[in-house]
Amino acid sequence: MSRRLFSVLAFAALLLTITPPAAHAAVQDDVYVALGDSAAAGPLIPNQVLPDLGCWRSDHNYAHLTAQAIGARTLRDATCSGAKTTHMYQSQSTDLGSVPPQLDALTADTTLVTVQIGANDVGLTDFIEDCLNILPPPVGDACNDDYVVNGQDSWRVATDALRPRLTQLAADIRARAPQARVFVVGYATYAPPNGCYPRVPIIAADANYIRGTLQYFNRMLAEQAASAGVGFIDLQTPSVGHDPCTPAGTRWIEPYVPASPAAPFHPNARGMRGFATAVTAAVSGA
Template identity: 80%
Template structure:
């Protein structure tokens, strides 16, 4: 958020004080799009078992915080960018394309998508190593194909799909402020083996991979002229290596109701605070 001097703020504050009472927050028509990082699998209470969607995920908490007049949560665990456009298959049947939740009167959209397109969750679980080297093998070398990092190649291949997605959101919701949401901190430097059984080299590789992915999301958001909400920075120190009382993202064996390597209830509250600050900042012109 840009810090402005008091002198620069004065005209804005004066204008707001002279304007009729603002009802922007109460009038928000908010649509949340995204995958499991937004849906909140296993976080109490689950209100859509097919999508493993929680009533305490960060989109719903954000909607409550901003007093949204209408809130539509289309987030669904397992979603990829293609599920924005076509029905998504779940264990309990198909769910509609997520973009169907958008309407011309939509004023706010958050979208957190892309991790499943490149298989980042499976990648993290692939790197679990119950036995350290030399008995257990590091996983990071497995993703170097022909001298290229598979995850970076796949990440870069996703760029045009995100640009198209933003354009399609705009077409359906021309009044909406759109925010692309990044992913949290899933690994700290050097990891914390054996508490989280990912060895140092792999923990650093996962960390670098996620940082590159989040940077890609930020770049695509900027290129498309929409907001980007960074969840990586505020979740530092709340990663799966943190104590059960402070972590926002659960490890392979969760201590709180949540899917492995997904946000728990505390994480959803923390992320909701970040998202709320970002979207309300945009309403007041502070971004």
Template identity: 80%
Template sequence: MVRRMLVLLAAAALALGLTGPARAVQGEVYVALGDSAAAGPLVPDQVVPDLGCWRSDHNYAHLTARAIGAAVLRDVTCSGAKTKDMYQSQKTDLGSVAPQFDALREDTTLVTVQIGANDVGLTGFIEDCLNLLPPPVGDPCNDDYVVDGQDSWRVKTDALRPKLTALAADIRARAPHARVFLVGYATYAPPNGCYPTVPIIKADANYIRGTLMYFNQMLAEQAAAAGIGFIDLQTPSVGHDPCASPGVRWIEPYVPASPAAPFHPNGLGMKNFATIVTAAVTGALSQT
């Protein structure tokens, strides 16, 4: 996964202020957990230390922290992270980083966590479906993932449910005073795709779309079951997927037009995700 990320980052490199403060609680101690969708690889500027995490100082966690006037932000999001990396050190190509849960403490008042895509291999799945030649020359990918009559991605997604239940409980144990939000993933493909702008054929684009919708539904269900908040990024990002034009899209395609890793949020996406996250966390606060 890390090697694949470096290849994608190289391709991106070759290709090339959130609104004012919202109502907030002064003294908020915000911990951001998650993978590359939260970290913001290649979105300027990448922060130190932990350069191997490809973490931006303009990802939605940083922008949300500024918007709510947080007293402390501990952003430990890291590209390539899986649920296991919440509990143990994560290896990157530039060294190991501490378990993300080390950032959770008694003083934590707010937690966002965006995790799970790497557990089931969704990034690799999208890459596998890239098809430079359409049928009948090109080979569709969607039928490769049916094993013994079962959709292997849905099987992997359902297998993640107990890990997320445990994850929510463990966050609460480490940060008992925190409001906790599980963050979903954005829209990565419109109906029927947009071949050849994004070289994924119609059937595969619809398969990717359906798979991610099922994955986000699972995240929402697990958040509800665990009694934590869920922040939907899929619905508001409709029309801002990699098929949209530069300046409109929030997720970059395989050959990015703005600084971001392929099939990851760009700066505009992070700005809009921060608006959504800010609204969610401040709205929940006003109800408590």
């Protein structure tokens, strides 16, 4: 995600939320490795955990909650805010130091892997920010036509360019963790039909564009997961009615000015609980 979103709130929130990782009793045999970006890491959600503080990783993200729910013997949470597919293979620089490639968390005894990645490759957070409009047209400028170049939707072109990379990533995960059940995790619902201007300052046409392009992105993830022979976990469907336009007590994704400890346009603690329910059901075969 864009680092500028953290510039005012991040370090103040960090001082309030840092705790060491909690230890849980081992009751099952799963060795669970969580891979992904900020949508999986849970930036600013209490409590932010050691090590790798620059990853803005919460001990209440869906990986931690799922590991607890299934009684995993081990959780290795390698998720990191700002991660792209390249950071599965290469170290990632953060504001607080470098972190190793996420695939390094995989071992031969890994039995469960979730991976939520790709949004930063196509600039999802910056894309949503670009569509913010304090004033509606004609004073404000719609964003959706900015992404049409020579008759092609550049956001969808970038989405399609990820397909072979994700297929290769699934193969590489399986090569390092041949015993593991592998699941690609999709992204949530970020906008209802027509949006909710001015509560979230994105005009109706742009809200529908964001909604459509995210649906396309999630379809791509599901298709590539099926092509690679791994599972897909849909977070878009369960998050309907919990988008940034909904009341603070209902929403799972915070708007540009969060009302709960979370990064803008990212899951809050309630959202992570909802996502953990979906992830737990999927990895348990429910």
